[in-house]
Amino acid sequence: MRRVIGCLILAFTTTACSPSASETNPADDDKGKGVVVDLDGLQSTTPPEWKEEAPANRMRFLQFRLPKKGDDKEDAELVIFKGLGGGSKANVQRWKDQFIPPEGKKIDDVAEVKEIKIGDYPAVYLDIQGTYKVKLQPFNPRSKEEKKPNYRMLAIYFDGPKDVYQIKLTGPAKTVEAYKKGFDEWLKNFK
Numbered sequence: 001m002r003r004v005i006g007c008l009i010l011a012f013t014t015t016a017c018s019p020s021a022s023e024t025n026p027a028d029d030d031k032g033k034g035v036v037v038d039l040d041g042l043q044s045t046t047p048p049e050w051k052e053e054a055p056a057n058r059m060r061f062l063q064f065r066l067p068k069k070g071d072d073k074e075d076a077e078l079v080i081f082k083g084l085g086g087g088s089k090a091n092v093q094r095w096k097d098q099f100i101p102p103e104g105k106k107i108d109d110v111a112e113v114k115e116i117k118i119g120d121y122p123a124v125y126l127d128i129q130g131t132y133k134v135k136l137q138p139f140n141p142r143s144k145e146e147k148k149p150n151y152r153m154l155a156i157y158f159d160g161p162k163d164v165y166q167i168k169l170t171g172p173a174k175t176v177e178a179y180k181k182g183f184d185e186w187l188k189n190f191k
Contacts, residue, residue, distance in 0.1 A: 037062060037080070037186075040160040042119040044189040047182040050078065059084065066171065069178040074148075076171025076179060085164050088124040088157040095155045095168075100131040100147070116156075118190045123158040129173050152176040154183055 034046035046052075050064040061082035068075045086094075092113055101110045111128040132151035137143035154176065156167040169176060169183055 035064075039080075039118070039158070039165055039190065040162040042121075042160065042190040044186050044191070046186055047179075049182075050179075055079075061165070066169070066175065066179050068172065069175045072172035072175045074172055074175075076169060076175045078167070078169045078183075081166040081168075083163050084166055088159075091157045091166060092124060092126050092155075095126055095153060096128060098133050099128050099151075099153070100133065102130055105130075116187065118156070118158050118160070118187055121158065121160060123156050123187075126153070126155040126157075128153050128155070129176075132170065148172075154180065156187065 034048050034050060035052050036043055036045050046064065050066055053063045053065050055061065055063045059081060060079050062080040064078040066076040066078060096107050096111055099107060099110070101107045107128075107130070110130050111126060114125050116123050116125045129150075129152040132148040132153070134146045134148055135143045136146075150173050151171065152173040154169040156165070158165040158167065167187075169179065
């Protein structure tokens with residue numbers, strides 16, 4: 001009798017815990033859905049191909065990996081920083097200083113700065129490309145600099161309703177170009 005009851009309990013548990021044909025596999029839940037990003041109550045859902053990662057350090061609020069496109073060797077990265085001030089002009093200049101323009105050009109030839117809105121709030125948008133000077137520890141003077149040619153950055157300085165945000169999409173130029181439309185849509189959809 002115990003054996004029969006044990007088998008019935010096991011059969012019931014297996015049936016109750018197994019997904020039915022109408023339920024989706026949790027791994028499939030990530031396909032076709034993005035991540036809802038909340039900036040002081042303004043929300044927008046990322047494109048589904050952006051993969052959220054644990055932030056690499058405490059300065060980063062959110063971090064996403066955007067898979068490489070075409071023959072690019074590296075993925076792009078989207079990072080959101082929260083609470084780091086300095087003002088839009090100083091940050092735009094700092095971001096420009098992270099790039100070397102192609103030979104025969106000035107940095108302002110390869111950089112476009114414009115004002116946009118995120119929700120009803122003003123933001124500054126920088127689109128820049130060239131050789132990206134990367135430092136793994138940007139504020140450490142002993143951190144070694146690496147130069148990455150043919151890179152692009154889309155960077156936003158946003159004074160939100162309660163806090164300041166910096167949003168940076170950086171990576172190989174072709175990969176960033178492939179994600180630019182989705183990035184711009186994501187920004188427009190914050191409500």
